[in-house]
Amino acid sequence: xxxxxxPGYSPLNEATLRSYLAAxxxxxxxxxxxxxxxxxxxxxxxxxxLVFLIEGPNGGICVKQALPYVRLVGEGWPMTLERAFFEQExxxxxxxxxxxxxxxxxxxxxxLYAIVMERLSPHIIMRHGMIRGQRYPAFAGQISDFLAxxxxxxxxxxxxxxxKKAMMAxxxxxxxxxKITEDLIFTEPYIVAERNRWTKPQxxxxxAEFRADIELKLAVSRLKWKFLTSAEALIHxxxxxxxxxxxETDMRVIDAEFSFVGPxxxxxxxxxxxxxxxxxxxxxxxxxxxxxxxxxAWILETMEQVWxxxxxxFLDLWRSQARGDAYPVALFADAAGQKALSAEREAxxxxxxxxxxxxxxxxxxxxxxxxxxVIDLExxxxxxxxxxxxxxxxxxxxxxxxxxxxxxxxxDVSAAARATRKS
Amino acid sequence: xxxxxxPGYSPLNEATLRSYLAAxxxxxxxxxxxxxxxxxxxxxxxxxxLVFLIEGPNGGICVKQALPYVRLVGEGWPMTLERAFFEQExxxxxxxxxxxxxxxxxxxxxxLYAIVMERLSPHIIMRHGMIRGQRYPAFAGQISDFLAxxxxxxxxxxxxxxxKKAMMAxxxxxxxxxKITEDLIFTEPYIVAERNRWTKPQxxxxxAEFRADIELKLAVSRLKWKFLTSAEALIHxxxxxxxxxxxETDMRVIDAEFSFVGPxxxxxxxxxxxxxxxxxxxxxxxxxxxxxxxxxAWILETMEQVWxxxxxxFLDLWRSQARGDAYPVALFADAAGQKALSAEREAxxxxxxxxxxxxxxxxxxxxxxxxxxVIDLExxxxxxxxxxxxxxxxxxxxxxxxxxxxxxxxxDVSAAARATRKS
Numbered sequence: 130x131x132x133x134x135x136p137g138y139s140p141l142n143e144a145t146l147r148s149y150l151a152a153x154x155x156x157x158x159x160x161x162x163x164x165x166x167x168x169x170x171x172x173x174x175x176x177x178x179l180v181f182l183i184e185g186p187n188g189g190i191c192v193k194q195a196l197p198y199v200r201l202v203g204e205g206w207p208m209t210l211e212r213a214f215f216e217q218e219x220x221x222x223x224x225x226x227x228x229x230x231x232x233x234x235x236x237x238x239x240x241l242y243a244i245v246m247e248r249l250s251p252h253i254i255m256r257h258g259m260i261r262g263q264r265y266p267a268f269a270g271q272i273s274d275f276l277a278x279x280x281x282x283x284x285x286x287x288x289x290x291x292x293k294k295a296m297m298a299x300x301x302x303x304x305x306x307x308k309i310t311e312d313l314i315f316t317e318p319y320i321v322a323e324r325n326r327w328t329k330p331q332x333x334x335x336x337a338e339f340r341a342d343i344e345l346k347l348a349v350s351r352l353k354w355k356f357l358t359s360a361e362a363l364i365h366x367x368x369x370x371x372x373x374x375x376x377e378t379d380m381r382v383i384d385a386e387f388s389f390v391g392p393x394x395x396x397x398x399x400x401x402x403x404x405x406x407x408x409x410x411x412x413x414x415x416x417x418x419x420x421x422x423x424x425x426a427w428i429l430e431t432m433e434q435v436w437x438x439x440x441x442x443f444l445d446l447w448r449s450q451a452r453g454d455a456y457p458v459a460l461f462a463d464a465a466g467q468k469a470l471s472a473e474r475e476a477x478x479x480x481x482x483x484x485x486x487x488x489x490x491x492x493x494x495x496x497x498x499x500x501x502x503v504i505d506l507e508x509x510x511x512x513x514x515x516x517x518x519x520x521x522x523x524x525x526x527x528x529x530x531x532x533x534x535x536x537x538x539x540x541d542v543s544a545a546a547r548a549t550r551k552s
Numbered sequence: 553x554x555x556x557x558x559p560g561y562s563p564l565n566e567a568t569l570r571s572y573l574a575a576x577x578x579x580x581x582x583x584x585x586x587x588x589x590x591x592x593x594x595x596x597x598x599x600x601x602l603v604f605l606i607e608g609p610n611g612g613i614c615v616k617q618a619l620p621y622v623r624l625v626g627e628g629w630p631m632t633l634e635r636a637f638f639e640q641e642x643x644x645x646x647x648x649x650x651x652x653x654x655x656x657x658x659x660x661x662x663x664l665y666a667i668v669m670e671r672l673s674p675h676i677i678m679r680h681g682m683i684r685g686q687r688y689p690a691f692a693g694q695i696s697d698f699l700a701x702x703x704x705x706x707x708x709x710x711x712x713x714x715x716k717k718a719m720m721a722x723x724x725x726x727x728x729x730x731k732i733t734e735d736l737i738f739t740e741p742y743i744v745a746e747r748n749r750w751t752k753p754q755x756x757x758x759x760a761e762f763r764a765d766i767e768l769k770l771a772v773s774r775l776k777w778k779f780l781t782s783a784e785a786l787i788h789x790x791x792x793x794x795x796x797x798x799x800e801t802d803m804r805v806i807d808a809e810f811s812f813v814g815p816x817x818x819x820x821x822x823x824x825x826x827x828x829x830x831x832x833x834x835x836x837x838x839x840x841x842x843x844x845x846x847x848x849a850w851i852l853e854t855m856e857q858v859w860x861x862x863x864x865x866f867l868d869l870w871r872s873q874a875r876g877d878a879y880p881v882a883l884f885a886d887a888a889g890q891k892a893l894s895a896e897r898e899a900x901x902x903x904x905x906x907x908x909x910x911x912x913x914x915x916x917x918x919x920x921x922x923x924x925x926v927i928d929l930e931x932x933x934x935x936x937x938x939x940x941x942x943x944x945x946x947x948x949x950x951x952x953x954x955x956x957x958x959x960x961x962x963x964d965v966s967a968a969a970r971a972t973r974k975s
Contacts (some may be wrong), residue, residue, distance in 0.1 A: 231863050265826055285780040290734055291727040293780070298724035304714040311713055320882045343892040346883045350896075357708040357716070360783050454734055455777050459743045461768045469766040473773070 132207050133461045137240035139221040141194050142334050143169040147180055155235050156245055161187025182248055189248030211241035212386035217384035226278040228530045249381055252374035253385025260414055260505055262424045269431045271380040273438030281446040283363035285455035297360050300389040307389055314495045315353035320345050324500040331516030335523055336498050348530045352487045360391035368399040402489030404432040406505055408546060409522040413509030417421045429543040436539040440478050449472055483533050490530035493522050524547045555620040555630050560663035564617050566592040571602055578658050579668055584610025605671055612671030632728045633808035636665035641807035649701040654805050673803055675797035682830045683837055683928055685847045692854045695823060696801040696861030703816045704869040706786035708878035709807025710864040720783050720813040729810045736775035737918045742769050747923040754939030758923050758946055775910045782815035791822040824910030829928055832945040836932030852966040860960040863901050870897055881892045906956050913953035916945050948972045
């Protein structure tokens, strides 16, 4: 029995898509020519949606449409169509500050739950490039910019309390997608759960060890509490290297359907955690004459630059654009106040760094012991080699999550990663 | 020019109230007889609303109606009528757990923004009783019960994430009332602000000192950040001794129009802070043969019992009724897990105690240096005596807010209060 969908909804296909786009002047103009000249490809290789790329004589368009279920699993896992609304709403709200770092939005169709947007070209999914050992010199600068602006400008440091609360209320309805995070990241990897999978039998031992690791389970539960209660900023909610498209000079953030008002460290942690996963996967992609040693070094440098750049830019914004209700400027107007506030900002960033490491670790563990894995590791064919890479990632993640306070600088994290890599 | 109000809204008066209540069967039955036999008194001595007490041959009814402005100030300070919605919504949501500790709700009228509820008798506002040195032996047990249940059952420890997010979204609209708290508690007492007032000239010095006190301003700004971002439970938001009605054997919580999903410590802190304000005010109400020494001791004992009772009951609920998404029970099912979780719960309460002290201190300071004062202190006629009481309260509050970590047990707080009282 097909799942019920609202009146007016039906999945697009090649034929309906042509007439649909022909009726959207901006899209038709971007494509050029007439519908008969357009080529349509459905490329949704993700887990959830239909994704069409349409090419015309002048250019391309991307249409992303939600299905009423999780595509990876099928109709047995129904999933709200409303996720398309939250994705476009995230783009819309962040566009004034970081619009150039996301696909341009042409139209959102609330009946079809379809987003008509810029077709990014020649961008590729960053994760794919990293598996091939490709460097992205612009990435650290651009993602740190994106993180700083998207988190700062939707926080109480920049918004009035009523603007913030309205945003929080709108995104509080994104419960189904948040629930995926709550279950798959913060809970299931730490218990016996049907959906868990890992490289067997090589990781059976460490999986059992983690399920019995009380300190780790307390640490992840504290992080879950934070995820459930810390309404700090409008976060992307799924900011891994598969949600980033890159060229050598450009970076765009996509796939914001998990967005909600949550802890800032969840986004910064997603970026760092996925860079670390890539780092530990590199040995599995090395070949004759391609040791990946330099590339590993580049990844850690990039990770350092991401955090350092983010922290510097976030602090700059706080110093120059603090118009929000938190830390009211009127309280710290004089020289002594400025100096004290400056120290407080550093303490704020130190706390955020700790959150970041905890969430980064949670993201790493779930990708190895939980349901959804990453191809950085999955594409390593030799299971022993893959398991060795995965074990190292798990060991560092466990250390970062349980002994977070030992890591006060991003350099401490790269040093630990290097040491773990050699183990 | 009168403020615009929605169609269907008009302030009730004695005549309209009679016919209004006659049409509500449960209210009419509670009153008994006919409308001509009912006496109506408008008793709104608060700052915001119309409050009518209606007495009939069988019993009484209370009707609370929002006005489109702050009554204390007049039409120059417009204020959303929706506050009545949030008050009744708070009662409705908490009723399954703590209904017997609030007035019973007969009807909410969304057009009139009027709440028809139980008329509490012979209850009086607790603050009034405490000014007279009246003891309330049932209070500590009942308020600690109310706090534990109302906070636990609306937190992620008891609710599923979707239930919690729906509640958060509903109350996120209560921005105007939250804004009053944000401005009047966390900001204005620490700057030169038109609405501030204090006992002059006696407190001019300490008011200036506080405005220059960087550590204090940082501490209150951290608390404000928490107020803006910590969505822990559906809190009352204004739980001072003027929002509590008591007899020797009963206690009811009223006036929940400031409710929203916020930090638990804001409610527990409100109770503790207002008990401390009463404590420091007692010298001002002592008279010949009425030293209030024993009463002061009773207040501190009560304060200790409130926290100790709250913590014990909250922990009991967590142990026995944790069905929420936070700290999932499945992670801590075995003996080692149970033991570790038990320690974690203690750590959670220790953190909540710190929040409580910070918020208690913020509530104390705003009542002495900000716009809205408490009659515990205002009714002390001799300004020198009043200022002495107020200074002590300010000194302790400053200490609790800045050096919070020095106070790990509620007994530490009473000891500091006693020492400050003698100073």
